[in-house]
Amino acid sequence: MLSPPQTSPLSRREAITRLAKVGLVLGSAGAIGKLAYDRGGMDLARGGSAPQTRDYRETYPPADLPQMAIARGAPGLELDPKAPLPAAAPDPASLVLRAITAMGGMKRFISNGDIVVVKPNIGWDRTPAHAANTNPLVVAEVVRLAYDAGAKTVVVTDASCNEPGRCFQRSGIWKAAYDVGADVVLPSEHRFRGMRLGGEVLHEWPVYKALVEADKVINVPVAKHHNLSKYTGAMKNWYGALGGRRNRLHQNIDVSIADLATFMRPTLTIIDATRVLMRNGPQGGNIADARDVHIVCASIDQVAADAWGCGLIGRKPEDMPYLAMGESRGLGTRNWKSLRVADA
């Protein structure tokens, strides 16, 4: 299009067009300014305040079924370090089966079509003999029982301390769980989501998405010594649900553990005490530090499970601050003997 000759006056149409363009640009800038205006202030970034806790427990635990079941491979091993070992080591899988059967079977906890997350301890680059991670045979049996009870998918996952690929492989859990059909998920940054834990010291933390998007969660920790918290089992296993810089949790480890156990309340806790790390926990490294105990304990009360478990390394529940906090917060009881305990 040719421009009009310079001599002719500006047409009305042209003038209006130009004015409209200026108005449009200015108006848009103003609108963006209005919409995107940042008032500043330190508190604006904070989200809501209601804690996003997860409670996967049975709604109505049957009154005729046990709240805790202990399957012992050989009597007396947990109390007396010098007690003779059984001639043939009992199969860890059979101990799991006995404990779960005594609890009323896996069908008590898992419905058809459930997405079940099994959370073992896969924290360390150690082999099963070191007893720093959950025994792979225990994990595999839990997965198998969950599938038999009708689970749609069973996810096995943990946020490891050492390099995850190595932890998952060398713990033996990757292969053992995969072989029974579990969906083994290695931690990756996109698998975490920021959540409001609403704890006393733990506020907003990245949490493993699998663990908060499940239908049922089964905690399968290994019972072992821990140099700072003295004993670690069920409640401290939730450290593996967190991403981010977990190293700061140790400054107030007992409250941190209680906060995590308040946030995550599993359907079932199965403590692997087939082999127990007695000292240099949590990662050990010397086979001589671990001892065969051949016990698997299942419980619907994670405080009670730990109250029982700390006895394995010679601790009393009264001496464990995080158990006291758990009890006072109503998470469970330290007096595990007061529960309906089945000797499986």
Added chain:
Amino acid sequence: MIPERKLSSTKKAVFTSTSRLARALAAGKKRLGIGRPRSGSGLPARKSIVTLVWVRRFAQTFFFALFTWLLFETTFRGSFASSESSVRLPYAVEGFLLADPFVAAMTLLSTHTIYRGLAWSIAVLALTLVFGRVFCGWICPFGTLHHFTAWLFPSRYGKGTKRVESNKTHERRQRVKYYLMVGFLAAAATGSAIGGLFDPICVAVRAIGLGVIPAAQYVAGVAGQGAAASNIRPLQSASDVTQDFFAQAVWQPKQFYFHQTWLIVVLLAAILFLNRFVPRFWCRVLCPLGAFLGVFSRFALFGMEKDHAKCTDCNLCLVHCQGADSPQGGVKHRQDECHMCLNCESACPEDVIKFRFLPKRVSTTREPDLVRRTTLVTAAAGAIAIPASRIADVIDANYDKRVIRPPGSVEEREFLERCIRCAECMKVCPNNALHPAWFEAGIEGLWTPILIPRIGYCEHSCVLCGQVCPTGAIQKITEKQKQGIGQKPISIGTAFYDFGRCLPWAMSTPCIVCEEFCPTSPKAIWIEEVDVPKRSPHAQENGKEPLMEMVHVQRPHIDPSLCIGCGACEKVCPVQDAPAVYVTSIGETRSTTNVILLENTSYTSGKG
């Protein structure tokens, strides 16, 4: 005959798409020059040459894909192997470096040995002796990258005369690579494999492995966060699936960061950009491996014969010439510069260019055209560069505490004789612990591997860096040697506490994450149980000083005889910016002087 209305709509669609495909194929053929009338006398190229040009394109694609895949696989992704089996990579991911004769020559001059897999480089040398520089034109992944880039961005100099001119031999420019090679070989002979800075395979692994791949992961991560924040379920799950795929097949679940890697990436971008002015600038002007193969291509049994009389100076041969090796009539062919891409013979419409075995060498120059004085000066410059760099206070005096070498590394002087800065160790390190040094190890140690524990620690049972090291700068140690099962463990440094920053020491606050992560057994970090006073942070109501209470803390200590310097303690220390426990290189097994303890001091065994 089937009436047309009985044809189903799907069949119609198939028919239409077939004809569309045929048209597209025809268009493609036209673009590729198949079926297009040739200029000049229009003599068709030999079938064998046309086929070989296509074989070359497939070979280039294949080797580039192989290189990229091996680079992706230069990481530990875990496997279903048993708990007790040792962790190794299943493939020789450093294969391209093992086949690199320039690396073999440098390390032969510096160490007087050919380290293990480097013997494969003899195969590439043999290939060169038969076919000339086919490695450059057919195999080299970095060459292929330049070939592709020069084809993709020829914009300003890509057409007509300018393109022909840019592909003519440029003597002064193309000599540079020979001088670089001579200088680097001389430097190797005097004790430093510094030529790895310019070796094309090293450049490719370093720049793509430490720069391009982590950057791509970063961008993907940002996109993933965007998808996660969108709250659109299908987008979120699609993003998760994509991220999983990349985490398992291309990079690793964790975002990796590399110390000062920007220069490596900027240099790669600059080198690639130069293709805009001179096609394959890197290959023609800078590549010391190309020069090395150019020296040996004089013996090649396969080569070009030219019939100058038939040349009509149409210059079609120059349009796609890769090496700028004078394929045109009237001048001698430069066999040492030729990449054997065969484009010239394929393009020649007369009967001028013929590639064949045992050609008459009348129209061929086979040796690089060098100025003897410049060659001698560059050799001398290379030879004195190493001693000159060592009068700086980096090795013999004031050895930098940050030079923590990977486990299994040989003593520093021998390390510099062997390390070609290929970055394989940094790429494979599962904890992102190894990084290209900036000037910590002196100018001579640029981009050699150092461990930065604050970013990642050395995984106790991992020996992968030694597995992938092509030159033995990091030896192929076993887990037993590293962890010291039945022997003394390999130490790469020693940890120290900064008591002024340590929580139990300075702030009466429990912590000992360092002790928890210490992987040795017994632990190198031991604990002192103490009751210490701690002041309440609140003033009393009556305005008196805040109350004191006694708290129980565990104070960590280092046992230097047990510490292996892995840096796990430093990595996990919650004092984020300057950790309260940190590792320095002292006490490293490979040195007999960089030690603390009397019992580890020995002046009888070797240098250092």
